Amino acid sequence: MLIPRLHIPDGFIDIPTSAIFGVLALVFVAIALKGAARTLDDRTTPLAGLTAVFIFAAQMINFPVAAGTSGHLVGAALATALVGPYSATLALTVVLGIQALLFADGGLTALGLNVFNLSVLAVWVSHFVILTLKRILPKNKYGFTLATAIAAFISVPFAAAGFALQYALGGTGTIPADTVATAMLSTHVFIGIGEAIITFMTVSAVIASRSDLVYGYKEKLEVRA
Amino acid sequence: MSKTSKRFYLYFFLVSIGVAGALSFYASSSPDGLEKVAEEKGFLDTAKDSAVSGSPLADYVVAGVENERLSVGLSGLLGVLITAVVAFGIFYLSRKLGKGVKN
Numbered sequence: 001m002l003i004p005r006l007h008i009p010d011g012f013i014d015i016p017t018s019a020i021f022g023v024l025a026l027v028f029v030a031i032a033l034k035g036a037a038r039t040l041d042d043r044t045t046p047l048a049g050l051t052a053v054f055i056f057a058a059q060m061i062n063f064p065v066a067a068g069t070s071g072h073l074v075g076a077a078l079a080t081a082l083v084g085p086y087s088a089t090l091a092l093t094v095v096l097g098i099q100a101l102l103f104a105d106g107g108l109t110a111l112g113l114n115v116f117n118l119s120v121l122a123v124w125v126s127h128f129v130i131l132t133l134k135r136i137l138p139k140n141k142y143g144f145t146l147a148t149a150i151a152a153f154i155s156v157p158f159a160a161a162g163f164a165l166q167y168a169l170g171g172t173g174t175i176p177a178d179t180v181a182t183a184m185l186s187t188h189v190f191i192g193i194g195e196a197i198i199t200f201m202t203v204s205a206v207i208a209s210r211s212d213l214v215y216g217y218k219e220k221l222e223v224r225a
Numbered sequence: 226m227s228k229t230s231k232r233f234y235l236y237f238f239l240v241s242i243g244v245a246g247a248l249s250f251y252a253s254s255s256p257d258g259l260e261k262v263a264e265e266k267g268f269l270d271t272a273k274d275s276a277v278s279g280s281p282l283a284d285y286v287v288a289g290v291e292n293e294r295l296s297v298g299l300s301g302l303l304g305v306l307i308t309a310v311v312a313f314g315i316f317y318l319s320r321k322l323g324k325g326v327k328n
Contacts, residue, residue, distance in 0.1 A: 002250070002252070002254055002285065002286070002297050003249065003253065003254070003284065003285035003297060004254060004256050004257050004260060005250060005257065005260055005284075006257055007258075007259075008259065009272040009273065009275065010272070010273040010274075010275060010276075011272045012268065012271055014262070014270060020239075020257065022291060028319040030245070033270060033315075033318075033319050033322060034319075034322065034323065036319040036320075036323070037319045037320045037321075037323020037324070038323060040228070040316060040319065040320055040323075043230065045227075045313075045316050045320065046226070046230075046234050046261065047234070047237075048312070048316045049309060049312040049316055050234060050237045050238060050241070050309075052308050052309075052311075052312035053237075053241045053305055053312060054237065054239070054240070054241045054244075056245065056305060056308040057240075057242070057244040057245035057249075057304075057305055058241075058303050060245055060248075060249040060252060060285065060301055060304075061244060061249060061252045062252040062253040062254070062255070062257060063249060063252075063253055064253045064255060065258070068255050068256070068261065069255055069256065069257070069258060069261040070252075070253035070254075070255040070256065070257050070258075071257060071258050072252075072257060072278045082285045085257040087316065087319075090312075090315055090316065090319065093311060094308060094312045094315055095308060097311075098304065098307055098308055098311060099304075100275070100277075101275050101277060101280075102251065102277070102280055102282045102307065103280065103282050103283060103284070103285055103304065104274075104275040104277050104278045104280050104283035104284060104305070105275075105284075105285070105302070106275075106282070107273070108275060108276050108277065124308075135303075137287070160258070160259075163259065170328045171268065171271075173263075173267070173268025173271045174265055174268075175266045175268050176271070176319045179266060180262065180266055180315050183262045183265065183266055184258070184259070184262050187258040187261060187262055188258050191257075191258050200308060201268075206237075206289035209233055210230070210233050213230075213233075223238065
């Protein structure tokens with residue numbers, strides 16, 4: 001297998017827990033479906049669609065993080081910065097849905113678990129971190145891009161913590177939940193560095209050419225005006 | 226849409242095609258963070274095959290295409306195109322629903 005599996009497969013987490021997170025994921029996606037409409041216009045809707053496309057592509061690039069371990073982009077902070085949290089949730093959910101249904105990556109019963117960790121938790125953590133850092137960092141393109149990269153770094157261990165929580169609630173394995181949580185967090189801190197680098201490069205490229213289309217940056221300009 | 230926006234979006238799309246269609250072949254094949262943890266801590270065997278594991282695009286290869294580079298690249302290209310269609314559909318649906326709520 002050339003491209004490793006990227007998401008939670010069926011079986012790791014029991015069906016009741018998966019169902020609870022499935023319902024939670026549905027609620028957040030429904031909220032996002034309504035919320036995204038308020039942030040999208042004719043100019044930015046293509047960016048939202050292309051953000052999903054780019055994330056699908058970028059997730060195929062697993063990068064080595066340690067001996068025999070790889071990581072890959074989640075794209076939550078990237079999407080949140082470019083198109084806002086509601087559209088980011090939708091973009092990530094589209095990617096996860098296609099991967100689960102067509103590429104057999106991420107289980108079908110585990111789809112709610114994956115959507116919750118990546119499209120909801122990682123996105124809203126990113127949004128909160130970006131909002132907070134925008135107040136502290138220089139109010140220019142560099143400050144904004146740096147805020148996005150730091151959000152990217154933080155969002156990955158949060159997504160890993162999401163899995164650790166799901167495992168604690170309904171893991172089918174016999175390994176203690178705290179052992180799994182420690183291992184997930186320590187591994188994903190390193191993956192977060194890769195996430196930050198890819199996010200920094202991508203947001204830099206977009207903001208250098210079309211900062212007017214960037215949700216998080218545009219918003220700041222409106223506040224200043 | 227202005228000409229510069231069109232050009233920008235075209236570049237964005239072409240980069241995605243290049244990444245999924247060509248660069249993906251050079252990706253690391255090592256297990257990712259989650260799978261590695263599952264393997265090391267000993268719960269990887271609780272994973273079950275997906276109900277769609279027989280999909281013609283399963284595991285990011287195209288069934289029947291023997292050449293690995295071609296198979297991975299083609300699966301990436303198809304994934305990009307399908308994602309584009311579904312994502313644009315969802316975002317236009319969202320805007321349509323949003324308008325319905327306001328009026």
